[in-house]
Amino acid sequence: MRKIFFLFLLPVILLNAQVDIPVLKNYANDFTNTLSGPELGNLNSKLWRFDDSTSNQVVFLMISSLQGYSLESFTYETASKNQIGSKKNNNGVLFFVSKDDRKMRIEVGYGLEGVLTDALTSSIQRNEVRPYFKQGDYYAGISAGLNAIISASKGEYRGERKDRDEKVEGFPFIFVLMLIIFLVSLFSKGGKGGRRGGGGGILPWIILGSMTGGKSRGGWGGGGGFGGSGGFGGF
Template identity: 35%
Template structure:
């Protein structure tokens, strides 16, 4: 009896181990691509437009954003799957770990934004969650998959641009006053709406009960980072500056060996 039990446990452990190493993860694309639709959800035109947009961003910054659509993550949690896939493909630069993976499991109706170590400051979990809840999920529910991904990447570009621009500006002025101002806005735009929502029994973030919307959160996040000089709002006149126009002019050179440390957020539709 004991031998049979041990043998069964060994078999189960082996199946679990091989589950992470065989077949569950798509191979790194060759030739390399930033947009990989293994679920045949997007049209060829939509894929080319997104690829061109992400390629332009890759060429213009040090960051890499990749979109992967699959049918299912199987028995795995979509967040674990996203981190594993991001590590296996090496999305982002090795020395900066500044990759972002938008993973959607179409049959599971789940989506997750995974951020590399180097992008967690620009896109903390709270902002990743709002991008999912307010930009991706509503469009995916209407089967507007391209629109959801297009808007999500626009917002990611804006957030990432805000951090890198702030890095280039030497800090000046009264930092204590900025902190007090930030705390004041936190109280007005975050604490009070939360109290109101609780009284209204509305626990849905961003619902009609007066929750904090995505753009208010972005404003507060940029205040915290000291970027009060309007640089975030000046990003390509409020639009994602790497989309539109002609496409197909370049080719992606490949992922740079970035790593993922557990940052990000997801949702379902």
Template identity: 35%
Template sequence: MAVAAVLRCVERLLAAIFFVLMAGAAMAQGVLPVPALDARVIDQTGTLDAAARQSLDAKLAAFEQKKGSQIVVLMVPTTQPEDIASYANRVAATWKIGRKEVGDGVLVIVAKDDRKMRIEVARTLEGAVPDLTAARIIDEQMKPRFRENDFAGG
């Protein structure tokens, strides 16, 4: 009985060591740097051509002029070693999208190689764009267009 207990302790210890080593490896890789916010559409994947970026930028600028809220699109190959939610939160916190006095920004992140998308909404807009609405936009608008390789449309 004592040998079984010792073996269980050794198993737990080895599992803990393995976990720490894996976490350390992820940390050693480092997280993606937050890119400079220099446009409404930032495509680090090279997916969108210049015309598509300009068209999307013009639509986002017109929306911002009409409604005041700012929307920024960021396309990255991957967010690894972070999950997309953590990366989106870090980018949004760094960029502080939207009007300073209102805090009404929206960040749309596409991690193309991970096949992940996220809409990060500033606190002020959480009532207007709740998680359910953001998920519906991703599922009903973005994903179908992405499947057709229409990334600008998505």
């Protein structure tokens, strides 16, 4: 009977043995002793300046292991318990890393979900953070990730590397538009004595596609808010 009772209580015991939700006293919090004092100082200074100038609050946390806790639950509960961001605007962000589990996540408050969406936070982790983490350079990855989060909250980070086509940035759009109109008109006429019904074919649109290809970007999709933004399993 005692064995049955113990087995019944085992899930509760294991649940209570999981890692506690930490109280965060700084903007940058490292419970793994991975970062040096000066590195933590630099991160704290950066995040404090951002908070002071915008009222948006970004907090970083790194722990050794989740110890069985789900990534989503832990980041949500940590952000909620520590009241990251203002209560009125819900404009907080938690950048979380579980070092030994090789997991990270960016938890976003509803007030910033319009600029820090799921796709964008995943892009930050994949393109800005992960390459450094793979090299074992945690400070560089964390700093790059925080820089991207700050830029994204200002609408300055799009999450995509610039394509080679985008190097021609100063090219006047009006000139391109006039050229396209001219080409469409030219091919639509088909020349004197040309066959009827051709409508110019697809050549003008091939030219148009070559001029504008790779430039369009769809919407980023819905933001997650606390509990649903930017999950990325592993580095």
